[in-house]
Amino acid sequence: MSSWAHGPGHGWSWSMPHRLAGGAARLRRTAPGLVLAVAVAVVATVLGRWVPVVGGPVFAIVLGGVVAALFAPGERMSPGIAVAAKPVLQASIVVLGTGLSLQQVITVGAGSLPVMLGTLAVALGGGWLIGRMLGVGGATRILVSVGTGICGASAIAATTAVIDARKHEIAYAVGTIFVFNVAAVLAFPALGHLFGLSDHAFGLWAGTAVNDTSSVVAAAVSYGGDASSYAIVVKLTRTLLLVPVVIALALWTAHRQAGADRGLRGIPWHRVLPLFLLGFLAAATLDTLGVIPPAWHPTLSLLGTFLITVALAGVGLSLRPSEIRGAGTRPLLLGGILWIMVAASSLGLQALTGTL
Template identity: 65%
Template sequence: MTTSAVTGAHDVRMPDAGGRRQARVRALLPGLLLCVAVAAVATGLGREVPVIGGPVLAIVIGIVLSTLVPWARNESLTPGLVFASRPVLQTSIVVLGTGLSLQEVLRVGGASLPVMFGSLAVSLIGAQLIGRALGVSRDVRTLIGVGTGICGASAIAASTAVMKPRDSDVAYAIGTIFTFNIAAVLLFPPLGHLIGMSGHSFGLWSGTAVNDMSSVVAAAYSFGDGAGPYAIVVKLTRSLMIIPIVVVLAWATSRRTGVGVAERGALPWRKVVPAFLVGFVIAAALDTVGVIPHSWHGGLSQLGTFLITVALAGIGLSMRLRQLRQAGLRPLVLGGILWICVAGTSLGLQLVTGTI
């Protein structure tokens, strides 16, 4: 009787698990296929207009569709758009890691440290001083400073887990970061060409001065001249700074509130050290030891770039103009000032260190 019951239970559960997987796939397909279609169009157009490039065109096409075409705002597309803008983007970073050796990662990451530390200091200190002068609340200015200085929404998410700010404060910070992500993607590549930057100098600039990984990738790959892989390594090096920052925020929050870290919950290590960062290092290690044939590099690079374009299509299609309005004026002013200061600091430090 027991065996029959157990067997019967298995018979009931297995189809149910399979059914859930099928439902998940069906939910993802509409939005994901739309992202792939937009990416394909953007890639084709990008070959005709290489100065702009496929990744930027994917965001622009996505924004235009989400703004002007009612069916592009259908809620049924949301799961696929979210999947494209997060897991697909993270997968693209891992794929691009197959074209870099660990020696190159360490060399590029190490060379970026002077510019990275200077830009980070300007962002974190400036957020507190300028934010206080503008009357922006402590939590909002801290989140905007961390998001601008380190890794955008990812840094805000990790910091939120230890700070426990109000939902409205998180929304203000993410809205502000999102606004200047879009501005950076559209403005940085033509500015870089205007001032005659090389691929490496632009990669260092975008990697240290643009907020989210998606925007760094879009700007660098649109610029061309080998800026993309260089910018990714710089950005990943910069992203590691979230580890000490979150530890400091947890300590400062516990002192201010009188509640210890243990009572507030463990540090969010999965957010602090994302899986795609580990995957990128593993991919680079495999390339270093020769597991990945050199003849595969071209195809993997093209695949990684297309996955990036798919991800940026998802970000563009997810954009709503109300997100920009909801950020409010004072946080936007703070975010704009920090964005300009960090970009200027990065360029200035490159001039001083002779990397531009």
């Protein structure tokens, strides 16, 4: 064997085994929780086929929450559950992008912009005014408002880095947003059918009035028809609004902190422009160019839906009642009022713009 294969001066022979060992260690850490999430997703998928009006994704988050409450998955399960709740969800959005043309993405995004901007204004303006009336602290008020108006926990994570929020404020905001994410998944499909919304109208409603991406997708998939593809495009377009909002908050914080050297350098760009969003656009571009055969679309759609179900199982399994209780009453009340205001204004703006 050549000497370069084991010489200490040559990185390949030393780094490759270490990388393989590191990958195997990560797999051992994530496998138990990920397998549990997949098992919950399989059961939820079966139940969803029996009761299609509820759907597999909704069953997944409910079953995951029941399992978490009854058995309290420990630290051994946590890494895999975290992978299911976030990276798997992001992968599902990329996969679902293969069924959309780039022209659809641009058309839907542009057509929904008035409703998105209007609901964002309601969330931010209402959060500032009502939050002050309720006595909710400044950072908590901002986080709940941005989380409600843009994209839930993702918006909270990106905003936290530029306003220096404290841990308990972040916990209050995340707990509040999560409560109304679950409420939206359970309530929106039934309300949509009650109001007689078309797939197009429901997708725009869910995409602009539900907080986290996972909840938007779950509600839209449960509604059925083409609501899911429309809601995903609206939601991802809405996520882009995080860029100017975070920049504005970063500059505002820098202005308030006399002598602080922050500004644009303090912005967490990897959070503001997440990789999965670029992956979604890349997948839609490939579909537009005809690289993805149309015969693959049904299989890719089923795969995307199952990955969503796995992700929501992970969200359910990560539920901790103490986190919800820890949100307190005033942030929770603020989140509830903003949620209702944004949901109502979304439908109202759709009626005004002729998209309802």
